[in-house]
Amino acid sequence: MLNVKNLTFSYNKSPILKNISFNVKMGENLAIIGESGSGKSTLLNLIYGEFDLNEGKIFWKNTEILGPKYNLVIGYEFMKYVHQEFDLMPYITVAENIGKHLSRFFPEEKEQRTQELIKVVELEDFANVKVKTLSGGQKQRVALARALAKQPEIILLDEPFSHIDNFKKQSLRRSVYKYLKNKNISCIVATHDKDDVLGFADTMMVLNNNEILDTGKPETLYKHPKTPLIASFFGEFNVIDNEIIYANQLKVVEQSNLKAKVITSYFKGSYYLIEAELNGEIVFFEHGTALEKDSAIYLSISE
Ligand SMILES: Nc1ncnc2c1ncn2[C@@H]1O[C@H](COP(=O)(O)OP(=O)(O)OP(=O)(O)O)[C@@H](O)[C@H]1O
Numbered sequence: 001m002l003n004v005k006n007l008t009f010s011y012n013k014s015p016i017l018k019n020i021s022f023n024v025k026m027g028e029n030l031a032i033i034g035e036s037g038s039g040k041s042t043l044l045n046l047i048y049g050e051f052d053l054n055e056g057k058i059f060w061k062n063t064e065i066l067g068p069k070y071n072l073v074i075g076y077e078f079m080k081y082v083h084q085e086f087d088l089m090p091y092i093t094v095a096e097n098i099g100k101h102l103s104r105f106f107p108e109e110k111e112q113r114t115q116e117l118i119k120v121v122e123l124e125d126f127a128n129v130k131v132k133t134l135s136g137g138q139k140q141r142v143a144l145a146r147a148l149a150k151q152p153e154i155i156l157l158d159e160p161f162s163h164i165d166n167f168k169k170q171s172l173r174r175s176v177y178k179y180l181k182n183k184n185i186s187c188i189v190a191t192h193d194k195d196d197v198l199g200f201a202d203t204m205m206v207l208n209n210n211e212i213l214d215t216g217k218p219e220t221l222y223k224h225p226k227t228p229l230i231a232s233f234f235g236e237f238n239v240i241d242n243e244i245i246y247a248n249q250l251k252v253v254e255q256s257n258l259k260a261k262v263i264t265s266y267f268k269g270s271y272y273l274i275e276a277e278l279n280g281e282i283v284f285f286e287h288g289t290a291l292e293k294d295s296a297i298y299l300s301i302s303e
Contacts, residue, residue, distance in 0.1 A: 001025050002047070002154060002186060007056035009046055016042050018210045020056070024154070024203075027184035029177065031197040031218070033233055034207030040190035041083070043207070044156045047188065048081045049074050060154060080147035081156040086139045088146070090132035094123055097131055098145045117145040120179045122172055136163040144176060154186040161196065173200070194234055198222075206230055236273060236284040240301065247273060250285035250299045258299040265290035 002024040009017045016039045024030045032040045045051055047058055052067030059065065060078060068074060075081070088097050099114040118127050121141035126134065131142060140163040147155055160176070161169050177200040180187045189196055197204050197218050205215040206229070214226045225231040225244050236247035240258075260276040260283060271286045278299065285299060 001061065002188075003057075003059040004047070005057045005059075007043075007046065007058065008054045009042065009051065010054060011042075015054070015210055017046075017207075020212060022205060022212070022215065024186050024188060026153070026186055027181065028202050029180065029187045029189070029200055031201035031204045032188060032190045032207060033192070033197065033204060034213075035229070036192075038207040039210065040207060041158050044081065044083070044158055044188065044190055048079060048156055049076065077150070078153040079156065080150075080152040080154075081158075082140075082143050082147045082160060083158045084162075086143035088131045088139060088142055091130060093128050093130055094118065094134070094138075094142050095127045097142050098149050100146065100149075102149055113149060117148055120148070120175050121145045122168065122175065137165055137168070140164060141172065148179070148185075151183060152185060154188070155180065157187065157189040159191060159193075160189060161193070170195070198234075206233075238281075238283045238285075240278075240283070243301075245301055247284040248286045249302050250283065251302055252285075252287060252291075252297050253300040254298065256298040256300045258301075260297055260299055262291045262293055262295045262297060264293070 004020060004022050007017060007020040008015055020043065032043060034040055046053060047065065049065045049067055049071060052069045057064060060076070063076065089100065095114050095118065098117050099110050102110040102113060104110070118124055121144050123138065123141050123145070126138060131139060134142065140160070144160060161173055164172060173195065191197065201218050203215060204218050204221055206213040208229060214221060214230060221230055222234050228237070228239065228244060231237040231244045231246065234246070238245045238250065258278060260278040263275045263277060266273040271288060272290050274285050274287050274291055276283050276285070276297065291297065
Protein backbone atom coordinates (compact mmCIF):
# COMPACT_ATOMS: atom_id res chain seq x y z
CA MET A 1 0.00 0.00 0.00
CA LEU A 2 1.12 3.55 -0.71
CA ASN A 3 0.84 5.80 2.30
CA VAL A 4 1.19 9.55 1.91
CA LYS A 5 1.20 11.35 5.26
CA ASN A 6 0.91 15.11 5.76
CA LEU A 7 2.92 15.96 2.68
CA THR A 8 3.83 19.62 2.24
CA PHE A 9 5.97 20.87 -0.61
CA SER A 10 7.09 24.10 -2.25
CA TYR A 11 9.50 24.72 -5.14
CA ASN A 12 10.25 28.22 -3.87
CA LYS A 13 8.54 30.06 -1.03
CA SER A 14 4.82 29.55 -1.50
CA PRO A 15 3.57 25.99 -0.97
CA ILE A 16 2.33 24.02 -3.98
CA LEU A 17 0.90 21.22 -1.83
CA LYS A 18 -0.16 21.43 1.82
CA ASN A 19 -1.04 18.67 4.25
CA ILE A 20 -1.76 16.04 1.65
CA SER A 21 -2.61 12.61 3.11
CA PHE A 22 -4.02 9.57 1.33
CA ASN A 23 -3.52 5.84 0.78
CA VAL A 24 -3.57 3.70 -2.32
CA LYS A 25 -4.19 -0.03 -1.89
CA MET A 26 -2.66 -2.82 -3.96
CA GLY A 27 -4.36 -2.89 -7.34
CA GLU A 28 -6.30 0.29 -6.63
CA ASN A 29 -6.71 2.92 -9.34
CA LEU A 30 -6.60 6.47 -7.98
CA ALA A 31 -7.30 9.41 -10.30
CA ILE A 32 -5.98 12.84 -9.35
CA ILE A 33 -7.80 15.73 -10.91
CA GLY A 34 -7.52 19.49 -10.53
CA GLU A 35 -7.10 22.58 -12.62
CA SER A 36 -3.92 23.18 -14.55
CA GLY A 37 -1.23 24.20 -12.07
CA SER A 38 -2.98 22.60 -9.08
CA GLY A 39 0.01 20.37 -8.42
CA LYS A 40 -0.93 17.00 -9.94
CA SER A 41 2.41 16.42 -11.68
CA THR A 42 4.28 17.76 -8.67
CA LEU A 43 2.53 15.20 -6.48
CA LEU A 44 3.45 12.37 -8.87
CA ASN A 45 7.06 13.61 -8.92
CA LEU A 46 7.14 13.59 -5.13
CA ILE A 47 5.72 10.08 -4.92
CA TYR A 48 8.45 9.01 -7.34
CA GLY A 49 11.12 10.57 -5.13
CA GLU A 50 12.05 13.26 -7.64
CA PHE A 51 12.19 16.03 -4.98
CA ASP A 52 12.68 16.24 -1.22
CA LEU A 53 9.55 16.91 0.84
CA ASN A 54 9.35 19.97 3.09
CA GLU A 55 7.22 18.00 5.49
CA GLY A 56 5.56 14.62 5.64
CA LYS A 57 6.39 11.07 4.64
CA ILE A 58 5.67 8.70 1.78
CA PHE A 59 5.84 4.93 2.13
CA TRP A 60 5.32 2.09 -0.31
CA LYS A 61 4.69 -0.86 2.01
CA ASN A 62 7.65 -0.61 4.41
CA THR A 63 9.95 1.37 2.13
CA GLU A 64 10.12 5.09 2.68
CA ILE A 65 10.28 7.04 -0.58
CA LEU A 66 13.17 9.46 -0.26
CA GLY A 67 14.20 12.35 -2.46
CA PRO A 68 17.54 13.19 -4.12
CA LYS A 69 19.08 14.35 -0.86
CA TYR A 70 19.08 10.73 0.29
CA ASN A 71 19.23 8.78 -2.99
CA LEU A 72 21.95 8.86 -5.60
CA VAL A 73 19.64 7.28 -8.17
CA ILE A 74 16.06 8.47 -8.32
CA GLY A 75 13.34 5.86 -8.49
CA TYR A 76 12.63 2.41 -7.14
CA GLU A 77 12.30 -0.99 -8.84
CA PHE A 78 8.69 -1.42 -7.69
CA MET A 79 7.50 1.90 -9.10
CA LYS A 80 7.35 3.21 -12.66
CA TYR A 81 6.46 6.69 -13.82
CA VAL A 82 5.24 7.63 -17.28
CA HIS A 83 5.53 11.38 -17.54
CA GLN A 84 4.90 13.87 -20.28
CA GLU A 85 8.41 13.57 -21.74
CA PHE A 86 8.60 9.99 -22.82
CA ASP A 87 12.36 9.58 -22.61
CA LEU A 88 12.62 6.81 -25.19
CA MET A 89 15.64 5.61 -27.19
CA PRO A 90 14.97 7.06 -30.66
CA TYR A 91 17.32 4.90 -32.75
CA ILE A 92 16.09 1.48 -31.71
CA THR A 93 12.75 -0.15 -32.46
CA VAL A 94 9.52 -0.15 -30.47
CA ALA A 95 10.09 -3.77 -29.40
CA GLU A 96 13.70 -3.04 -28.39
CA ASN A 97 12.62 -0.02 -26.33
CA ILE A 98 10.00 -2.07 -24.50
CA GLY A 99 12.34 -5.01 -23.88
CA LYS A 100 15.36 -2.86 -23.08
CA HIS A 101 15.41 -3.52 -19.35
CA LEU A 102 14.36 -7.17 -19.52
CA SER A 103 17.01 -9.79 -18.98
CA ARG A 104 18.91 -11.01 -22.08
CA PHE A 105 19.42 -14.31 -20.32
CA PHE A 106 15.79 -15.31 -20.83
CA PRO A 107 15.31 -14.51 -24.52
CA GLU A 108 12.04 -16.42 -24.89
CA GLU A 109 10.43 -14.79 -21.87
CA LYS A 110 11.74 -11.42 -22.98
CA GLU A 111 10.21 -11.85 -26.43
CA GLN A 112 6.91 -13.12 -25.01
CA ARG A 113 6.61 -10.26 -22.53
CA THR A 114 7.50 -7.67 -25.16
CA GLN A 115 4.87 -9.04 -27.52
CA GLU A 116 2.26 -9.13 -24.73
CA LEU A 117 2.85 -5.45 -23.96
CA ILE A 118 2.89 -4.43 -27.61
CA LYS A 119 -0.62 -5.90 -27.74
CA VAL A 120 -1.73 -4.05 -24.60
CA VAL A 121 -0.81 -0.72 -26.18
CA GLU A 122 -2.04 -1.83 -29.61
CA LEU A 123 1.23 -1.26 -31.46
CA GLU A 124 1.46 -4.61 -33.26
CA ASP A 125 2.04 -2.93 -36.62
CA PHE A 126 4.94 -0.87 -35.31
CA ALA A 127 6.94 -3.43 -33.33
CA ASN A 128 9.95 -3.24 -35.63
CA VAL A 129 9.81 0.45 -36.43
CA LYS A 130 12.44 2.85 -35.03
CA VAL A 131 10.97 5.07 -32.32
CA LYS A 132 12.27 8.30 -33.89
CA THR A 133 9.83 7.85 -36.79
CA LEU A 134 6.75 7.52 -34.56
CA SER A 135 4.09 10.14 -33.86
CA GLY A 136 3.66 11.67 -30.40
CA GLY A 137 0.74 9.37 -29.58
CA GLN A 138 2.63 6.28 -30.70
CA LYS A 139 5.61 7.28 -28.56
CA GLN A 140 3.30 7.72 -25.59
CA ARG A 141 2.10 4.15 -26.07
CA VAL A 142 5.68 2.83 -26.23
CA ALA A 143 6.45 4.68 -22.99
CA LEU A 144 3.44 3.03 -21.32
CA ALA A 145 4.47 -0.43 -22.47
CA ARG A 146 8.08 0.12 -21.40
CA ALA A 147 6.96 1.17 -17.91
CA LEU A 148 5.00 -2.07 -17.60
CA ALA A 149 7.78 -4.32 -18.95
CA LYS A 150 9.30 -5.21 -15.58
CA GLN A 151 5.86 -5.34 -13.98
CA PRO A 152 5.98 -2.65 -11.31
CA GLU A 153 3.87 -2.89 -8.18
CA ILE A 154 2.71 0.68 -8.68
CA ILE A 155 2.63 2.89 -11.75
CA LEU A 156 2.30 6.67 -11.91
CA LEU A 157 0.72 8.04 -15.08
CA ASP A 158 0.71 11.71 -15.99
CA GLU A 159 -1.98 12.40 -18.62
CA PRO A 160 -1.31 8.96 -20.13
CA PHE A 161 -3.53 9.30 -23.19
CA SER A 162 -3.13 13.01 -23.88
CA HIS A 163 -1.36 12.50 -27.22
CA ILE A 164 -3.58 9.71 -28.43
CA ASP A 165 -6.25 10.36 -31.01
CA ASN A 166 -9.93 9.81 -30.32
CA PHE A 167 -10.10 6.85 -32.70
CA LYS A 168 -7.77 4.82 -30.50
CA LYS A 169 -8.21 6.39 -27.09
CA GLN A 170 -11.22 4.46 -25.80
CA SER A 171 -9.98 0.99 -26.65
CA LEU A 172 -6.44 1.74 -25.52
CA ARG A 173 -7.68 3.06 -22.21
CA ARG A 174 -9.75 -0.07 -21.60
CA SER A 175 -6.81 -2.27 -22.55
CA VAL A 176 -4.30 -0.52 -20.25
CA TYR A 177 -6.56 -0.16 -17.19
CA LYS A 178 -7.81 -3.74 -17.58
CA TYR A 179 -4.20 -4.95 -17.73
CA LEU A 180 -3.30 -3.04 -14.55
CA LYS A 181 -6.32 -4.48 -12.71
CA ASN A 182 -5.61 -8.03 -13.87
CA LYS A 183 -2.02 -7.79 -12.67
CA ASN A 184 -3.07 -6.06 -9.43
CA ILE A 185 -0.78 -3.10 -10.17
CA SER A 186 -1.66 0.03 -8.19
CA CYS A 187 -2.10 3.04 -10.41
CA ILE A 188 -2.15 6.78 -9.80
CA VAL A 189 -3.22 8.76 -12.81
CA ALA A 190 -3.15 12.55 -13.07
CA THR A 191 -5.71 13.58 -15.64
CA HIS A 192 -7.92 16.30 -17.11
CA ASP A 193 -10.12 13.77 -18.80
CA LYS A 194 -13.26 12.44 -17.13
CA ASP A 195 -13.06 9.35 -19.34
CA ASP A 196 -9.90 8.35 -17.49
CA VAL A 197 -11.88 8.44 -14.27
CA LEU A 198 -15.39 7.19 -14.98
CA GLY A 199 -15.48 3.43 -15.31
CA PHE A 200 -11.84 2.97 -14.31
CA ALA A 201 -10.85 4.83 -11.15
CA ASP A 202 -11.76 3.27 -7.80
CA THR A 203 -11.13 6.58 -6.08
CA MET A 204 -10.73 10.14 -7.26
CA MET A 205 -9.02 12.99 -5.50
CA VAL A 206 -9.52 16.66 -6.33
CA LEU A 207 -6.64 19.08 -5.76
CA ASN A 208 -7.50 22.74 -5.33
CA ASN A 209 -5.77 25.66 -3.63
CA ASN A 210 -2.84 23.43 -2.62
CA GLU A 211 -5.08 21.00 -0.75
CA ILE A 212 -7.34 18.01 -1.23
CA LEU A 213 -10.77 19.50 -1.90
CA ASP A 214 -12.54 16.16 -1.91
CA THR A 215 -11.83 12.49 -2.33
CA GLY A 216 -14.07 9.47 -2.80
CA LYS A 217 -15.64 7.17 -5.34
CA PRO A 218 -16.19 8.85 -8.72
CA GLU A 219 -19.89 8.03 -8.42
CA THR A 220 -20.15 9.84 -5.10
CA LEU A 221 -18.31 12.93 -6.30
CA TYR A 222 -20.40 12.97 -9.47
CA LYS A 223 -23.70 12.67 -7.62
CA HIS A 224 -22.78 15.01 -4.79
CA PRO A 225 -20.24 17.51 -6.15
CA LYS A 226 -19.12 19.67 -3.25
CA THR A 227 -18.35 22.63 -5.47
CA PRO A 228 -18.96 23.80 -9.06
CA LEU A 229 -15.29 23.01 -9.80
CA ILE A 230 -15.96 19.31 -9.22
CA ALA A 231 -19.18 19.35 -11.25
CA SER A 232 -17.41 21.09 -14.13
CA PHE A 233 -15.01 18.16 -14.42
CA PHE A 234 -17.92 15.87 -15.30
CA GLY A 235 -19.69 18.12 -17.79
CA GLU A 236 -22.05 21.05 -18.34
CA PHE A 237 -23.98 22.05 -15.26
CA ASN A 238 -26.14 24.86 -13.91
CA VAL A 239 -26.58 26.39 -10.50
CA ILE A 240 -30.31 26.74 -9.85
CA ASP A 241 -31.50 27.85 -6.39
CA ASN A 242 -27.97 27.21 -5.12
CA GLU A 243 -28.10 23.60 -6.27
CA ILE A 244 -25.75 22.10 -8.86
CA ILE A 245 -27.89 20.64 -11.64
CA TYR A 246 -26.19 18.80 -14.53
CA ALA A 247 -27.39 19.54 -18.05
CA ASN A 248 -28.85 16.04 -18.32
CA GLN A 249 -30.99 16.60 -15.22
CA LEU A 250 -33.03 19.35 -16.84
CA LYS A 251 -35.95 18.12 -18.97
CA VAL A 252 -38.42 19.93 -21.16
CA VAL A 253 -41.98 19.52 -19.81
CA GLU A 254 -45.44 20.83 -20.77
CA GLN A 255 -45.71 23.25 -17.91
CA SER A 256 -43.61 24.23 -14.88
CA ASN A 257 -42.43 27.27 -12.98
CA LEU A 258 -39.07 27.20 -14.81
CA LYS A 259 -39.87 29.05 -18.03
CA ALA A 260 -36.90 29.53 -20.36
CA LYS A 261 -36.17 30.94 -23.79
CA VAL A 262 -34.03 28.95 -26.25
CA ILE A 263 -30.84 30.66 -27.43
CA THR A 264 -28.81 28.01 -29.30
CA SER A 265 -28.82 24.26 -29.96
CA TYR A 266 -25.44 22.53 -30.21
CA PHE A 267 -25.28 19.14 -31.93
CA LYS A 268 -23.49 16.69 -29.62
CA GLY A 269 -24.00 13.37 -31.37
CA SER A 270 -26.57 11.42 -29.41
CA TYR A 271 -28.24 14.62 -28.11
CA TYR A 272 -28.34 18.40 -28.49
CA LEU A 273 -26.99 20.70 -25.81
CA ILE A 274 -29.45 23.57 -25.56
CA GLU A 275 -28.40 26.97 -24.28
CA ALA A 276 -31.35 28.91 -22.89
CA GLU A 277 -32.15 31.87 -20.70
CA LEU A 278 -33.89 31.20 -17.41
CA ASN A 279 -34.73 34.16 -15.16
CA GLY A 280 -31.99 36.25 -16.75
CA GLU A 281 -29.36 33.50 -16.34
CA ILE A 282 -27.91 31.16 -18.94
CA VAL A 283 -28.74 27.48 -18.46
CA PHE A 284 -27.72 24.37 -20.39
CA PHE A 285 -29.73 21.20 -20.81
CA GLU A 286 -29.68 18.11 -22.99
CA HIS A 287 -32.47 17.40 -25.45
CA GLY A 288 -33.11 14.80 -28.15
CA THR A 289 -33.67 17.36 -30.92
CA ALA A 290 -32.64 20.91 -31.75
CA LEU A 291 -35.08 23.57 -30.48
CA GLU A 292 -36.16 26.66 -32.32
CA LYS A 293 -34.31 29.84 -31.35
CA ASP A 294 -36.39 32.18 -29.14
CA SER A 295 -39.06 29.54 -28.48
CA ALA A 296 -40.44 29.39 -24.94
CA ILE A 297 -40.06 26.10 -23.09
CA TYR A 298 -40.66 24.82 -19.56
CA LEU A 299 -38.05 22.88 -17.66
CA SER A 300 -38.17 20.48 -14.78
CA ILE A 301 -35.32 19.06 -12.70
CA SER A 302 -35.01 15.29 -12.54
CA GLU A 303 -32.87 13.28 -10.14
N1 LIG B 1 10.33 22.73 -11.46
C1 LIG B 1 9.51 23.70 -11.02
N2 LIG B 1 10.00 24.79 -10.42
C2 LIG B 1 9.21 25.77 -9.96
N3 LIG B 1 7.86 25.74 -10.02
C3 LIG B 1 7.29 24.68 -10.61
C4 LIG B 1 8.08 23.60 -11.15
N4 LIG B 1 7.25 22.66 -11.67
C5 LIG B 1 6.00 23.15 -11.49
N5 LIG B 1 6.01 24.34 -10.85
C6 LIG B 1 4.82 25.13 -10.43
O1 LIG B 1 4.07 24.33 -9.53
C7 LIG B 1 2.68 24.48 -9.76
C8 LIG B 1 2.06 23.12 -9.99
O2 LIG B 1 2.52 22.61 -11.21
P1 LIG B 1 2.14 21.14 -11.69
O3 LIG B 1 2.86 20.90 -12.98
O4 LIG B 1 2.38 20.18 -10.58
O5 LIG B 1 0.56 21.28 -11.93
P2 LIG B 1 -0.44 20.32 -12.71
O6 LIG B 1 -1.67 20.25 -11.89
O7 LIG B 1 0.24 19.03 -13.02
O8 LIG B 1 -0.69 21.15 -14.03
P3 LIG B 1 -1.09 20.64 -15.50
O9 LIG B 1 -2.47 20.08 -15.36
O10 LIG B 1 -1.05 21.89 -16.31
O11 LIG B 1 -0.08 19.61 -15.92
C9 LIG B 1 2.55 25.44 -10.93
O12 LIG B 1 2.28 26.73 -10.42
C10 LIG B 1 3.90 25.40 -11.60
O13 LIG B 1 4.20 26.63 -12.20
